[in-house]
Amino acid sequence: METVTEWFENNQGLLISYAVSLITAILILWIGFKIARKISTMINNAMVKKSIDPAVASFVASLSHAIIAAAIIIVALGHVGVQTATFVAILGAAGLAIGLSLQGSLANFASGILITVFRPFKAGDFIEAGGVAGVVKEIQIFSTIMTTPDNKFVVVPNAQVTGSPITNYSRHDTRRLDMVIGVSYSADLQQTEDLLNRIVKSHPNVLETPEPTVAVSELADSSVNFVVRPWVNTANYWPTKFELTKTIKQELDKANIGIPFPQMDIHVHKEEKTESE
Structure with missing residues (x-):
């Protein structure tokens, strides 16, 4: 115990120096990380104010935060006596090894840059x-x-x-609705086509240009299929699709135009027995 006490007394100045350096390094890290967050936030806000895509602004802000944080860590380590030049070299070698083992993360990083560019x-x-x-x-x-x-x-x-x-799906201002409507083989095709055209063109969200397409596309197993392809503003795509689907069903019912279920005809042939049997 006396030896330990004597050692502390003999190295008191050195211990105080190390303690001060350690506390200073911790303060550097604490204050530095706060500054890094503040700077990244300022970069993000500045880019958004200049009408830069928020997604790109967020990416640049995140990247700047990571770079500043790495620099702060190196400064803090240098303050406690770590040879930063050697540390940087070791960090580079370790980074290469880690990079080879974390190829997926590097690929994600490179892909993030490609997306922003x-x-x-x-x-x-x-x-x-x-x-x-x-x-x-x-x-x-x-x-x-x-x-x-x-x-x-x-x-x-x-x-x-x-x-x-x-x-x-949001890149263009307009989109085309692709709907397939099947009707019975007994239905009047011209009447059906006229009815579908009237329904589509009367909807307020359907654009006049390009002109909607209504045509017979297929003679299917159980139905005659019409394609209904109106153009709408992208923001109105789903509301218009839901409304048109409901209206078409209601109007076909009113006009007594059947929408058949899938069906199959089965023919049974009865063979007569011969006298020898």
Whole structure:
């Protein structure tokens, strides 16, 4: 015990120096991380004010926060006596090893950059990518945040987004409704076509140009199929589809035009027995 006490007395100045350096390093980390968050927030707000896509602004802000945080850690380590030059070299070698083992994360990072540069979609777009359909909320360093139509929060890796076809349903101002309406073989085809044209053209959301298409497309097993293809503004796609489907059913019923169920005709042949049998 006396030896320990004597050691503390002999090295008191050194211990105080190390303690001060350690506390200073902790303060550097604490204050530095706060500054990093503040700067990333300022970058994000500034880019949004300049009408830059919020998803891109979020990506740049996240990237700047990561870079500043890494610099702060190096400064703090240097303050406690760690040789930062050697540390940076070791960090580079470790980064290479980690990079080889985390190729997926690097692919996600590279894909995030590609998304922000080529911008196949932006925040607020309804897209289908990486096996998920939803509204884009944010593009981060490694992932894209989406909200599905049933309000699920989905995080999709950026490499998965760019590694599959991307369908952007919000990119154009107008969309075409593709509907197939089957009627009975006994129905008057001209009457049916005129009725469908009247229903479609009378709907307030259907655009006059391009002109809607109503035509016989197929003589199916149980029905004669009409294609009904009106054009609408993208924002009106689903309400118009639901309303037209309901109205078409009601108007076909009023006109006594049948919508057949799938059916199959079965013919039974009875063979007569011969006298020898």
